[in-house]
Amino acid sequence: MVALVSTVAYLGLEARSVEVQCQIAPGVPAFRVVGLPDKAVGESRERVHSALAALGLALPPKRITVNLAPADLPKEGSHYDLPIALALLAAMGVVDREALADLVAVGELALDGRVIASPGVLLAALHASTANKGLICPAAQGTEAAWARGIEVIAAPDLVGLLNHLKGTQRLAPPAAGEAEPPRRMADLRQVKGQEVARRALEIAAAGGHNLLMVGPPGAGKSLLASCLPGILPDLTASEALEVSMVASVAGLLEDGRISRARPFRAPHHSASMAALTGGGLRVRPGEVSLAHLGVLFLDELPEFQRAVLDSLRQPLESGEVTVARANAHVTFPARVQLIAAMNPCRCGHLGDPALGCSRAPRCAGDYQAKVSGPLLDRIDLHVEVDAVSAADLALPPPAEGSAEVAARVAAVRAVQTRRLEGTGRRNNAELDGDLLDRFATPDEPARRLLAQAAETMRLSARGYTRILRVSRTIADMAGAQTVGRSHIAEALSYRRTPPRA
Numbered sequence: 001m002v003a004l005v006s007t008v009a010y011l012g013l014e015a016r017s018v019e020v021q022c023q024i025a026p027g028v029p030a031f032r033v034v035g036l037p038d039k040a041v042g043e044s045r046e047r048v049h050s051a052l053a054a055l056g057l058a059l060p061p062k063r064i065t066v067n068l069a070p071a072d073l074p075k076e077g078s079h080y081d082l083p084i085a086l087a088l089l090a091a092m093g094v095v096d097r098e099a100l101a102d103l104v105a106v107g108e109l110a111l112d113g114r115v116i117a118s119p120g121v122l123l124a125a126l127h128a129s130t131a132n133k134g135l136i137c138p139a140a141q142g143t144e145a146a147w148a149r150g151i152e153v154i155a156a157p158d159l160v161g162l163l164n165h166l167k168g169t170q171r172l173a174p175p176a177a178g179e180a181e182p183p184r185r186m187a188d189l190r191q192v193k194g195q196e197v198a199r200r201a202l203e204i205a206a207a208g209g210h211n212l213l214m215v216g217p218p219g220a221g222k223s224l225l226a227s228c229l230p231g232i233l234p235d236l237t238a239s240e241a242l243e244v245s246m247v248a249s250v251a252g253l254l255e256d257g258r259i260s261r262a263r264p265f266r267a268p269h270h271s272a273s274m275a276a277l278t279g280g281g282l283r284v285r286p287g288e289v290s291l292a293h294l295g296v297l298f299l300d301e302l303p304e305f306q307r308a309v310l311d312s313l314r315q316p317l318e319s320g321e322v323t324v325a326r327a328n329a330h331v332t333f334p335a336r337v338q339l340i341a342a343m344n345p346c347r348c349g350h351l352g353d354p355a356l357g358c359s360r361a362p363r364c365a366g367d368y369q370a371k372v373s374g375p376l377l378d379r380i381d382l383h384v385e386v387d388a389v390s391a392a393d394l395a396l397p398p399p400a401e402g403s404a405e406v407a408a409r410v411a412a413v414r415a416v417q418t419r420r421l422e423g424t425g426r427r428n429n430a431e432l433d434g435d436l437l438d439r440f441a442t443p444d445e446p447a448r449r450l451l452a453q454a455a456e457t458m459r460l461s462a463r464g465y466t467r468i469l470r471v472s473r474t475i476a477d478m479a480g481a482q483t484v485g486r487s488h489i490a491e492a493l494s495y496r497r498t499p500p501r502a
Helices: 043-055 076-090 121-128 138-143 157-165 196-208 220-232 240-248 274-278 307-310 314-319 365-367 374-378 403-420 434-440 444-456 462-478 487-496
Strands: 003-011 013-026 030-034 063-068 103-105 134-138 153-156 211-214 295-299 321-325 330-334 339-345 382-385
Touching: 003 076, 003 121, 003 321, 003 434, 013 076, 013 196, 043 076, 043 121, 063 076, 076 103, 076 321, 103 121, 121 134, 121 138, 121 240, 121 321, 121 365, 134 138, 138 153, 153 157, 196 211, 196 220, 196 403, 196 462, 220 295, 220 339, 220 403, 240 330, 274 307, 307 374, 314 321, 314 374, 434 462, 444 462, 462 487
Parallel strands: 003 103, 030 063, 103 134, 134 153, 211 339, 211 382, 295 339
Antiparallel strands: 003 013, 013 063, 321 330
16 A cells, blocks of 8 residues: 655745655565655655664665655655655554645654754645645744644654654644744934935835936945835835745745844845856755845946846846746746846946046946946836045034934835735836826826927837836825826936946
8 A cells, every 4th residue: 555645846936736655565675766856855765764763663675665746746855855754654554644644744854863944844834724734844944834824733853753743642832933033223324424316216216116226436325325225115014024935935044934024135246146146056946036025136336247147137127026947847936126236337436536537438437337238227217326425425414314214204105005006916116017007107298298208319218118107106106296297207317327427
């Protein structure tokens, strides 16, 4: 008779059902795992063998076959250890098969029989909840699994404790859901002196979820402004926090089951590879653009990134998701990010400064900025020049208005957008398109004439035209206006990209 145990395979943020089938039959002693296992799954045989030996159990001298069905679905990861061990124990008659019928099992086994953490437990728990089953998982991840409400979670510290629990001789306490992380201390806008135009652009970006590029000399405060953005963004909603935590769970970054309401802020170094930024690798994992889902992706020194790496962001910025294609599978991760980028105007960074600028200006500016492709720049809504801060500005006292005051205004504007877009599947003005753009961002007649004239003069693309309307809608919301007017269009146009200064 074949023993069956349920587990899952992870494909992006999707957990697919996998049935672990174990058969013990007469024949030459062997232990085989079939069903498209990767190397980590194939090595489960040794870990399971040692874990059972730690319990004082020996494998029967027969032919043991473990099949991971469906057989044409690739199986990756160490979380198959526990379900394989349980299926084998059920086939040996050590554990009741019926006790495992309504449970999904995930977890890696140590050689001494401990059940240790593996990525993706939150996804497995949500899948078990959908299937009306319970979940067996490592004790270290019980608080993570408990976020999937309404299911039985058995958080097993080791095989001995789990077997005793299944037999009813010992009771494993159900875990409580992990605590929400306390707010992280971020840079405050009171630290920013001067830079009124950049502060205004940052507030617009936060209010509408728009992408922002800051161009200026070294030390002007571009990185400081970017680090202030998470402090003025509204917290994640409960559903958004769960969505973000699912990505962190797959990446193995969800520690102690703590779910945060703070929006992610990822700032990869400019040496990052394409796989690091968009996802991939031998075992496909989410990249920085997915780890920043519903948060901020900050790319400092933008032209220093490899051009192919930057261009790989063009599709995710447009669609809000990234698909990693492999010969045997296509894995999709969410990537609805707010891109904040910073760059110097040229390689030396002091374009236009006669005292500090290099002798190759303005040609060096054109060569340097050309490292960033036009299509990527076209996807950035706001372009702002950040001038060097003077000594007089630095001597001034801190601004009276800090992140708390700006965050309150941003939250009010976001609340307006939430009410307006309720039931549309959109979250903010940066996601307006098609009929929604026509319904909510149609400018009045004077504004329409200005936009038409500017589109001709500035040679705006269709994408650029659309993004002007989105930013204008946000500026109108900040002003409390129902209709997009001429002043809103004019301000939005002032943030479009301009040629490098000589």
